[in-house]
Amino acid sequence: MPSAFDQSRYQVRLEWGAEGLARLAPADVVVLVDVLTETTVLTDAAARGEAVPAPASLAAAIAAAGEALVLAGSLRNASAVARAALAEQHRRGARTSIAIVPLGEQGRVTVEDQFGAGAVIDALAAIGIDHTSPESAAASEAFRGLRRALRHLLTASGSGQALLDAGRRDEVLAAAEIDAAHVVPVLRDGVFVAD
Template identity: 65%
Template structure:
């Protein structure tokens, strides 16, 4: 029935957390969706935005990111404000959401979606780097007073808070990190592991990510 709450939609909470495209579909519609794909989509686009560059969410983006890009497209279809979050800009994303809430002059619902890793057969697994990135955004939101979190979001936020000093090690030791390091991309992994190194917040408008 219209308006009926579902046990897994987290609609009674302001800050919500799910994983992947399917997870986004489970959540109640949110005012803001933060897509977290730390290795490498969110981080790469955040770095581009910090240089004043725009990144189109086109076929090329989908070829590079089979995880984060489809989530961003689906989120945009719901008329939500779609942001990209990662470890490098978690604090800036939280500040941007607070500003959006102040602009709306009402409580703003937030869905944080950890993109996860999609295999060739379509299965999605939780990714350490995305859980940490999502947790970093949730932790930063809490520090600003936006702390009415679902249990799922609370676990991610507290997980990041407790593991903050180990983030660099966790990313380089994770499956995704090791895969990139074996391809000679260790510097990219280390760059992605830097916390609050950027104030750029990519926002999706008309199919293009630009700094907010």
């Protein structure tokens, strides 16, 4: 039975983390977004043609995705993720539901994952997949409105500051690059591979 929080009436849905994904109506495509850690690493590995076992930190979200096609999205590959979702819709020959799942960090919402989710949603809208939930629309508008300040906002965020303190500034700056990668890590048999 549908609930007020499952966003089933919308094609593009957004909820935070594995718990949030479990609240959503089942989706055909699930996009996991973790801008400063996992999905950026997965995108870079996919660009090099490497297959990467699904990180343990994504296990709960992957389990909550059920039978959905699972993609790893970030600022770096937002448009590529949107094209992969559209290709899945064409392959299926039917309207395809898409759950965008910013993962956050240690149980907290993160600004970088909000922007990454918004970038993917904005890219989906640009190719005509724009029947979005209010949650999705808010993330997209946050990304669009603050796009020019992303480098600063990512380095100033709590997660960004922790990485800067660990000497990983270049990683944070690379994660802020919009559409720098044209590959999409796709989960197949527990391994992320390039699509």
